[in-house]
Amino acid sequence: MTTDTGEVGERRLSLPAWRDIGHGAQRQGILLAFIVFLILFSLFSDRFASWDNASTVFRQVSIIGTIALGVTIVVIGGNLDLSVGSMLSFSTVMVVDLHDKIGPAPAMAITLVATLAIGCVNGILVGFLKLNSLIVTLGMLSAIQGLTLIYSGGQNVDITDQEATWFAFFGRDFVLGIAVPTWIFLGLAVVFHIVLTRTAYGRRVFAVGGNKTAAAFSGIRRARVVFSTYVISSFTVFCAALILGSRVMGSQNNVGQGYELLVLAGVILGGTSLLGGSGSVIKTVIGVLILGFIQNGLLLMGYQYYAQWLVTWVVIILAVWLDVASQRGRLFTTTA
């Protein structure tokens, strides 16, 4: 996804990763859009602005949101990950299926290893073999779906004793009045934000996504960094699978189908550049929340699903435009 030539590269020749983040904090187009939507929906539906509803939406977006955190890091590193949807199906089917066979803890351990292994495959192909990430992860999207079907033989899997298992914690429990999925989502967001903005590793991710040549001259091993972003992304898929499997207490073979696009929509909505080198997980959180609140708000207002599809995409375009506009404005002032 990165280009060695062109102005994006030149602008970042001096590895200005954290200056970029400083700018990111100043560009509040997305946050503004988010607040405008919230106010609009509150005016139209009296149920919308309530603690219960807000906590429902946070819980609902936590699956897509958690994955979006990992994908944000992949995208900042200059690549794409379209395999997360079918990876989620795979991971959820596996953890749910093994739950009744070998117990929750071993099931989680094996699923974690298997999911990270898939992330490693992505990472090796894109990082070390330097293959195009779009092609690789698009291929993996269908390959993993096939793997899931082979694993399950097409059968839906279910957890039999839903009331008794402590596995219910991840999707159904509350801690301090806040749903565990929300804790996982926001907790990971904080951790990832700190890693990206406060550590040498974070700066390397921005560097390889911004300009690989410059990064290489600075002694950064691009392949390793790219590899690690895919492992992180597969880890977030695993976390999402725990939430999904526990929430539903079962899984279809194609449960994650299409999630990759929702995830990507959240990431883009958060203003992370598909060209790599810039972005923020906190803004991804806002992007994902915008998507969640729009769908929830439209449903509460009683719109038909086709109106929801339409409005969702109109809003995405509007929000991205708002963000890009404010970004451009600042770019003019810095480059002039």
Place this chain on the structure above:
Amino acid sequence: MKMTATFAAVSAIALMSAPALAETMTIGITQNNVGVDSYQTTYERAFVEAANADPNIDVVVLDAGGDVARQIGQIQDLIQQKVDAIIIWPTNGQAVVPAVRQADRAGIPVVITNSQIAEAGFDFIKSFSGPNNIIQGEYSAQMMCDALGGEGQIVQISGQPGYTTAIERQKGFEDELAANCPGVEIVETQPGDWNREKSQRVMENFLTKYDKIDGVYSGDDNMGVGALNAAKAAGRADETVFIGATNFAVGYEAMGRGEYWGSVYQSPVEDAKNALETAKAVASGEEVPFLNYFDTPKITQDNMSEFEKPVF
């Protein structure tokens, strides 16, 4: 030694006498996407078992893997093999029509199984064998009406928008309620896309929006159990009647726990057997109804012991 000889003799007689009883016929089937769900997996197994049980039937079992181009190729292969009848589980009701026409031109009778093809193809097929989705919707409406005593406000979670099965189940349900149970009002319908997690989300939003939900009708139990999960989490499951349009194992279990009211029992085994019987009949030139439905009875907490737990 003696036993082996006897066995050999018996099998020799059996081999010789088999063709004498009736002429063997070959039936080809191209399925939609075996392995994508348990229904289709079980269907294939039941189909092969039923065919093996009949010594006069040879079957060529193919699977299109969800790919319409591959399915058209398979239909053409079966025409080349001059089978006695072709059963098609359409991957796409519209796109297979030309291939079905070719089979008809070649004089091979075609039976469509499970999901109907486009109307343009009706002239080229002998029969459709499958469930009646409209009746399934009607049955669900009748159960809902019974369960609520003819009065209440309910929500509907439909299948994937645009899918015939989803549209027909919704239509059967809505028409039946309007005609025979006007006291039950559908306050809102949203799609659950056959996805339990999506249905759970939709139901959570319904629960936020409506203070009183007397019943939930879902296009299948998989989605219905998603809605049930949401209602249970909100502590509002007791006030609500849950009814589905196809019984799944999870729905059956929830029914056993008394949490789920009822559904419609659609057996992939009956589906497969009905398709084979229909194909046998048309291949031997018998008259069969153009719409040859198999029975999909109502299943409720009261009569569930008469049914085996669904395999899917």
